[in-house]
Amino acid sequence: MGLMTFLRNRAGYILVFAIGFAIVAFLVGDAINVGKPFWSANQKVVGSIDGNDINIDEFGPKVDQGVNQMKQQYGGSANAQMTAMAVDQAWNAELAKVLLTKEYDRLGLTISEDELLDLLQGQNPSPLIKQYFSNPQTGQLDRATLMNFLKSKEPQALQQSNMLQEEIKNQALQTKYSNLIRNSVYVTSLEATDEYNNRNKLANFKYVSLDYASVPDKSVKLTDADYSEYYDQNKARFNNPQETRAFEYVTFSISPNKADSLAIKAQVDKIAADFQVAKNDSLFAAINSDVKVPFTYITKGKLDPAVDSAVFSLPAGSFYGPKLSGNSYKIVKVVATRISPDSVKASHILIDPAKVGGEDKAVKLADSLKGLILKGGNFAELAKNYSVDGSKDKGGELGTFARGAMVPEFENAAFDGKTGDIKVVKSQFGYHVIKIEKQIGSSKVAKLAYVEKALAASSKTQAAAYKAASSFLTDAKGNDFNKFAAQKGLKVAVADKVAATQGFAAGLDNPRKLIQDAYAADKGDVLPEIYTMSNAYVVARLTNISPKGILSLADVKKEIEPMVLNAVKAKQLKEKLANAGKGSIDQVAAKVARPVNPVQNVVFANPVIPGVAQENALVGSVFGSQPGKLSAPVQGERGVYVFTVDGFTNPAPIANMFKQKESMLLSLGQRSLGSAFQALQDNAKIKDNRVKFY
Template sequence: MGLMTFLRNRAGYILVFAIGFAIVAFLVGDAINVGKPFWAANQKVVGSIDGNEISIDEFGPKVEQGVNQFKQQYGGSANAQMTAMAVDQAWNAELAKALLTKEYDRLGLNVSEDELLDLLQGANPSPLIKQYFSNPQTGQLDRATLMNFLKSKEPQALQQSAMLQEEIKNQALQTKYTNLVRNSVYVTSLEATDEYTNRNKLANFKYVSLDYTSVPDASVKLSDADYSDYYEQNKARFNNAQESRGFEYVTFSISPTAADSLAIKNQVEKIAADFKLAKNDSLFAAVNSDVKVPYTFLTKGKIDPAVDSVVFALPAGSFYGPKLSGNSYKIAKVVDTRFSPDSVKAAHILIDPAKVGGEDKAVKLADSLKGLIAKGGNFAELAKTYSVDGSKDKGGELGTFARGTMVPEFENAAFGGSTGDIKVVKSQFGVHVIKIEKQIGNSKVVKLAYIEKALSASSKTQAAAYKAASTFLNDVKGKDFNKFAQEKGYKVAVADKVTPTQGFAPGLDNPRKLIQAAYEADKGDVLPEIYNMTDAYVVARLTSVNPKGTLPLEAVKKEIEPMVRNAVKAKLLKEKFEKAGAASLDQIAAKVGRTVNPVQNIVFANPIIPGVAQENALVGSVFGAQPGKVSAPVQGDRGVYVFSVDGFTNPAPIANMFKQKEGMLLSLGQRSLSAAFQALQDNAKIKDNRVKFY
């Protein structure tokens, strides 16, 4: 345990890229999305920033560390989405580091040695120091542990210390840069007044609406001019921040058939029968279970809810299952139950067998120390003398911990004893002399021998699905993919706007290899392989290649079709209103067969029409209108509207102009940071080849 344990526990948090990214994430956001062609790139180059190449040899370990962090954070094993997140995290950190470092040098920003020393050990240390060296129970900085870490000469400690100090410097530079940008932002009194008015001025009005759904889609014929008009009027919406691609695909299910399910059920019932008679419960469970559950006492809520809700009510010796829950069968033997502390406060002395001549001598020394302590010996002094753990400087104190924190041998001793007990146990770290100082809380725990068997497809089912996919892949080449699939009775699915590094695609749970192939193909190509998802084989064809920049009309034509149709309907509905030609809303409503709808207390900053939706054009028009006049028809998102304003209620004057400006500055400052980083990115030469590797 000790310092090396501390380093192992903290290693993932001290790595440069992880901390750096967390700090500059507010700068990066969605701005960092660069999809560049990769086919001319060096085989080991993940990307380059202003000519500085990033090798897969240095980038890969950072991605791996990121995956491990996400596994710890979210639990379970790594998956495509975790990997994609880790790849993005590592890339964003590289991008931020390179671009911001150049900007710091240009602006003359630096951190002196005195500043760094103060951030490490001073009265107001870096937030990173507070985060990683604070006592979890008290929340106070543990300076003894910090100094032990900084003074250590162990190679791993030196490496981690250097990384941490570098990241503290980076954070300090980022703070200086942030303050510099934010201090350049200013809010005028006129801007503050406008913002206040937009959020507090109230409008009361009435409207009559004709919904787009009142015009049947079949009655609307769209022309090329309709598409072109809409495209030109909304061209800014079609800026593609990064290259994306689209593909269509057919899936061939490898979900278990009824026969597979029956076979697995029979297998599980046989396992259950043998499990009841097994002499070594833990060994039998370990050999037969697809999911490994520690053979130790568990608190409620640690296993599948269907099992958890039952086994905690059963006495020791009970047998439960097989129970089909989710996609697997569960079987459990309740080996033991008891009431146990929720947490334990303990201290220990850790003896390294290698330093005392072997495990036998280590145990003898531990027994001798236990005897001395039982006779009144000072545990803290003995810990300082004999322990190899970092806690020895605190008299062996480990603080308070819950189940699942310590290795099983240590946990069983600490939670299985009583307050005041001195215990000797062996673990992977050495031989421990444990003093149980306090036990807190009391709740039921159970020790289970647990088996879980997944409901999966048989090899026969998988082979049949693969054969069908292979036949389709061979036969569809040179044919109309969609038409041929439908002729064969297969459903065609579509994935649009797939970016190079994303870890998901509609309907696909493991699409990375397919996405990589899509970025190596030309538009119209049937991708060369059968791609294996968790429960299906997939055959796909690349349908679109959308480069970075403003997309052409043809690339968005299908996407904008509903909006174009509504625009054409809007012309028809406007004509209907104009033909009504009445002087009042009531008359207009009568002529078009609709009702007049009153609306109260709408503000410009929240353009929601109760019972309808957000209608920006309508609310914007209302706040620009004169009371008492019937408006011209207004084209909205849900339909066309005619309205009349009853009146406005102006807010009271701003009570505190400074506070109003301060609130706006917070939001404006955040946007300015993102804008500043976007400007750095726009002026940099960035090549992103990640899709080649991940």
């Protein structure tokens, strides 16, 4: 294990670290230009950043590493969401690499050899060194393992060491750049005082409101002028940071029907009967199960909850199932049970046959070492002299581990033995001389032969659904999509604002190919394929293309209709409140038959009216008004308001101006990093063709 284990476990993390760091450090946004025509780009170019082409041959492995990292982190197999996240991370890392490197060169930022050495081996090493080389039990840096890694001449170790050092340099450069950005931000005493007052000055006021809901929608007739007026006044809201597309679609179910369910139940019953009399349980399970559960001792909590408790309450030799849980049948043979340690503390000496002259010599050496240890030999000294594992510098100590942490051969030896045992086992890493130092806790474990069969549609059901989808696809190309769907009794669903690289879309679990085709189509096109989801076939039509930048009125007209409706209602309600008189707020309330609502202790920085909503315009107007004066009508989010300020309570003077500025600088500094990186993207020439490949 040792160094090879370290490389196996850490390689993906080292390779993709720049991805995560660039995202966190610079809050990388999605302001990337996605556009057409894609066919004009080189067939292998994923994109370009200021003239630097990104080739799929180099980009693809980084995506694969990202997917593998997520699989290790989250478990399970790769899915569309994981892939989309990995693609975005790899792309953002490329953005950071190109754009920030140009900034480093422009500013003259470098990392000297002495700085790098200090970051690798100094008293305050890089966070990466601490992350990868800290002892998991103590949390302290394991300098022996670190030096062993850095000094190794093995080709894989050299490659990983070079990659790690490169990422440490990148991280250090990003830190220097971040500090430059942060140090460019300052806060004046006037700004600090304003911020303090905004969070601490209290306002007490009374208001009367007329809600938009009080005007029936059907009584309002919207005109083109109404839409144009609202659009012109709010144009900044319609800035689209990246191109998106919308499509509508119909689905043809391939979920199992009643006949399919009965057929599967009959099949499962036959499997269960054969399973009960099978001579080789593990082989039978391996052949017949859709889900593979290792044929080894496992702890409670590893199976489907509906099955887990039942199985672990059974004695060895029991048979459970078939049990329908979720979307599959489960059948389990409890082959054996035992009480086993929850965790084990162990040490080992690892012998590599290739380094001692072959298998025979490795076995003899392992047996000899076992004999010496049983006669009182010093395990730690023997580990230091003979082990090829990084743990040799700690006397072979591996710490404490639970089931699932080690390879099966090693785990079985450690958990099946007893404290003080010396065992020799072979694994994929070589021969281990294992000393069981301590076994901790005890609980029931079970060795299970496990069969799971999914409840799936038959080929006949799938063929019928595909035939219906194919017929619809052919006919829909020459018809109104919605009308034709209605004639067929099909419900039309909509996926809106779909970005080119996202791995999801409303109501669809595997939409990547559909999204790719949507980005190669023109508005109004019925997409060319039948798309397969986990439980349905899908036929779709591209309904809208929203380009990057300020969207046109036509693009947002349907979306803004509720807001335009409220804006027109607001004019009517403002007029009604204005005609209610210029006297006191009580007189206005009486004329419009609405109550006077008192509000206490509202601050400018939190413009929420209790029991109503966030009303920025109303609260802003309150803090700009004089006490005792009836306001003009104010258009808000929920309705139109008039108010009277009762008074303000000013806070005590700032006790510590330095701390007030420091707190603001921290927040501004963090935002400034994202703003700086966004500015670099906005001023770069970026062409993104990822949708061609993923």
